[in-house]
Amino acid sequence: MTEYFEKDFDIKNYTTFKIGGKISEAYFPDNIDEFVRLLQKYPNIPVLGNLSNILISSSGYDGKVILTHKMNNISIDGTTVIADCGVKGPKLSQQVCAANLSGFEFMIGFPGSVGGEVYMNASAHGQCISDNIRTVTCYRRGHGVVKYSKDDMGFDYRTSRCQKDNLVVLQAKFELQTKDSEEIKKQMDENLKFRKDHQPSLVLPNCGSIFKNPIGNPAGRLLESVGAKQLNAGEVRVWRNHSNFIVNTGNGTSMDVLSLMYELRERVKDTYNIALEPEIKYLGSNKEELKIWQKLNQ
Numbered sequence: 001m002t003e004y005f006e007k008d009f010d011i012k013n014y015t016t017f018k019i020g021g022k023i024s025e026a027y028f029p030d031n032i033d034e035f036v037r038l039l040q041k042y043p044n045i046p047v048l049g050n051l052s053n054i055l056i057s058s059s060g061y062d063g064k065v066i067l068t069h070k071m072n073n074i075s076i077d078g079t080t081v082i083a084d085c086g087v088k089g090p091k092l093s094q095q096v097c098a099a100n101l102s103g104f105e106f107m108i109g110f111p112g113s114v115g116g117e118v119y120m121n122a123s124a125h126g127q128c129i130s131d132n133i134r135t136v137t138c139y140r141r142g143h144g145v146v147k148y149s150k151d152d153m154g155f156d157y158r159t160s161r162c163q164k165d166n167l168v169v170l171q172a173k174f175e176l177q178t179k180d181s182e183e184i185k186k187q188m189d190e191n192l193k194f195r196k197d198h199q200p201s202l203v204l205p206n207c208g209s210i211f212k213n214p215i216g217n218p219a220g221r222l223l224e225s226v227g228a229k230q231l232n233a234g235e236v237r238v239w240r241n242h243s244n245f246i247v248n249t250g251n252g253t254s255m256d257v258l259s260l261m262y263e264l265r266e267r268v269k270d271t272y273n274i275a276l277e278p279e280i281k282y283l284g285s286n287k288e289e290l291k292i293w294q295k296l297n298q
């Protein structure tokens with residue numbers, strides 16, 4: 001069977017950073033069987049969700065990728081919710097709210113997909129995607145489909161077993177708590193207001209927090225103390241209200257972002273002897289960029 005794909009797929013406008021070049025071949029499965037067939041056929045193919053936490057090279061990626069946005073089924077049965085990996089967090093939080101279910105109020109304010117959020121163990125406002133997980137159905141490359149319990153998923157701050165074992169999230173099953181939808185909505189509105197006051201909106205394209213917070217030392221505070229807010233590279237700059245965000249002010253490129261990240265990390269290393277770890281991921285085939293990315297992860 002030949003699966004549908006697009007050649008030289010221009011990914012830039014699908015990313016929240018509005019940065020990225022052409023992908024040689026992009027696949028868009030819309031059901032689990034098709035998704036698994038692709039993963040069997042192309043064992044190391046990268047899987048991308050809503051592109052809100054990844055920097056894609058402006059020179060593109062010389063390879064195949066899978067985009068999950070067509071994998072978007074949600075089923076709600078009592079307090080049990082099953083969501084495909086491509087379901088967007090804000091949509092899921094609204095649907096469970098309408099069903100008087102609490103646990104996803106945090107998802108309303110940022111643009112991840114369920115797969116990306118499980119992979120990253122996304123969290124905000126005192127809630128975390130792993131809090132309510134019962135099982136995650138994954139594709140284990142080289143093995144096949146495996147269902148993991150929450151305890152098997154190795155969830156920790158901004159990581160999960162998916163990162164260590166290169167697992168692909170197909171679907172997740174959650175158990176939520178019953179609550180009046182008006183109360184849930186009130187909490188979601190508060191979360192949205194907090195974001196408006198403390199984070200850049202996507203009108204200023206960005207990728208969320210750039211670096212992870214070292215234990216006991218918020219990255220934003222460390223960065224601010226080394227003068228980050230004054231820094232820019234090409235057409236990207238550090239957001240003036242919070243130093244752990246980089247915003248694209250026009251035609252920013254991946255090299256602009258990587259150069260700025262490098263400068264930021266060096267400043268913190270020189271001053272505090274702390275090596276900040278990137279929270280965002282990178283995908284590209286540009287050799288120079290790959291070298292910088294490697295240095296950023298040392």
Ligand SMILES: Cc1cc2nc3c(=O)[nH]c(=O)nc-3n(C[C@H](O)[C@H](O)[C@H](O)COP(=O)(O)OP(=O)(O)OC[C@H]3O[C@@H](n4cnc5c(N)ncnc54)[C@H](O)[C@@H]3O)c2cc1C
Nearest residue numbers: 049050051052053110112113115116117122123124169208
């Ligand atoms: C304005 C803004 C605010 C944000 N606020 C927060 C916040 O408060 N808290 C927070 O935790 N994050 C936040 N983020 C970051 C981001 O939304 C999350 O990390 C989210 O979980 C990423 O999901 P995604 O689908 O966009 O993943 P992508 O960016 O598409 O991918 C991120 C990583 O996940 C992998 N991945 C994606 N789908 C799958 C899958 N099905 N199986 C296996 N791997 C997969 C990719 O390969 C990649 O390595 C914010 C981002 C923005 C732009």
